[in-house]
Amino acid sequence: GAGVSQSPRYKVAKRGQDVALRCDPISGHVSLFWYQQALGQGPEFLTYFQNEAQLDKSGLPSDRFFAERPEGSVSTLKIQRTQQEDSAVYLCASSLADRGSDTQYFGPGTRLTVL
Amino acid sequence: KNQVEQSPQSLIILEGKNCTLQCNYTVSPFSNLRWYKQDTGRGPVSLTIMTFSENTKSNGRYTATLDADTKQSSLHITASQLSDSASYICVVSARGRGYSSASKIIFGSGTRLSIRP
Numbered sequence: 001g002a003g004v005s006q007s008p009r010y011k012v013a014k015r016g017q018d019v020a021l022r023c024d025p026i027s028g029h030v031s032l033f034w035y036q037q038a039l040g041q042g043p044e045f046l047t048y049f050q051n052e053a054q055l056d057k058s059g060l061p062s063d064r065f066f067a068e069r070p071e072g073s074v075s076t077l078k079i080q081r082t083q084q085e086d087s088a089v090y091l092c093a094s095s096l097a098d099r100g101s102d103t104q105y106f107g108p109g110t111r112l113t114v115l
Numbered sequence: 116k117n118q119v120e121q122s123p124q125s126l127i128i129l130e131g132k133n134c135t136l137q138c139n140y141t142v143s144p145f146s147n148l149r150w151y152k153q154d155t156g157r158g159p160v161s162l163t164i165m166t167f168s169e170n171t172k173s174n175g176r177y178t179a180t181l182d183a184d185t186k187q188s189s190l191h192i193t194a195s196q197l198s199d200s201a202s203y204i205c206v207v208s209a210r211g212r213g214y215s216s217a218s219k220i221i222f223g224s225g226t227r228l229s230i231r232p
Contacts, residue, residue, distance in 0.1 A: 004158070035222075042119075042204050042222035043159070091158050103149070106158025 002026075004107035006092050012113045013082045021077045021110045025094030033104060034067055034077050035091040043091050049075060082114045118142070119207050119223035127229045132195055136226045138188040138205030142219070146208040150179050150190045153202045153225065162190070162203075192228075200230045 005024045013019050025032050031050055035043035036059075045059040051072040060067070064082075069075040079086055089109040095102035119140045128134050140148070147166045151159035163172045163179040165188070171180050176193045192199055202225040209219035 040224070040227075042206075042224045044222070045220060093158070103161045103164065106160070108157050 004092055004094055004105050006090075006107040006110050008110060009108060010111050010113075012115065014115055015084060016081050017114075018078065018080045019082055019112060021079075021090050021092075021112070023075045023077070023092030023094075023107060025073065025075070025092070026096075026105055027073075028096070029094035029105070030097050031095040031102065031104075032069055032075050033093045033095075034075070035093065036061075037089045037091055037109070039088075046077070046090075079112075082112075084114050087112055087114045119205055119221045121203075121205050121223040121226050123226060124224070125227040125229070127231060128195055130195060130197055130230050130232050133191065133193050134195060134228065136190045136192075136203050136205075136228070138190070138207075138223055140186050140188070140205070140207045140221070140223075142186075142207040142209045142221050144210045145183060145186075146210040148179075148181055148188050148208075149206045150177070150188075151204040151206060153204055155201070159204055195230045197230050197232060200228060202227050 007022045033048050034046040036046055037043045047060055047067045048056040049069040052069050064080045066078045089111050091106055091109045093104035093106045095104045122137045147164055149164045150162045152162050153159040162177050163174050165172050165181045167183050178191045181188045204225040205223040207221050
């Protein structure tokens, strides 16, 4: 595809449910990032992959959050036992090479609402 | 602590007017600074990127400036259009060591710009 895609675009979960958010990066992009964006705030870094390797997960807020990119392309962010404070937009971004110097291309995000 | 502060938080201007958005940062060691535009319900889109040696860069009606000494950047929008209504996010990257510097990409909270006809 032409850009980064994410699915679902909207997700409503009951507190305690597990959710899985999918990101399809731009084909050939090495780096993949997940961000959490609260309403009216800038994105906050969650985790980073270089190909299939998760090189930085320092931004994951708790052990309920788990991300994987097993084949170095599609990535899934999983949130277990969702809490109301998990409600946010989850953005995925990819870049061609090294994330510090490369432009990141963002997907449209998944808006998660936990009731 | 690495921080990026943007001002104003929100701004309303009339169509056709110019405006300037501000970004102050304390990220160190500095690598680059980007301005992103984020339309409602969409992901951010890169507008400009500047490294330490660059002090101005233009992209159409958008002009970004960087003063690395005072650690300030601005985004100037000329002859605003209704489609400029969006959040503008300043993002500063620090030079990291090895791989694990993804967390050294610091996003500001953004300035919400509304253009009125």
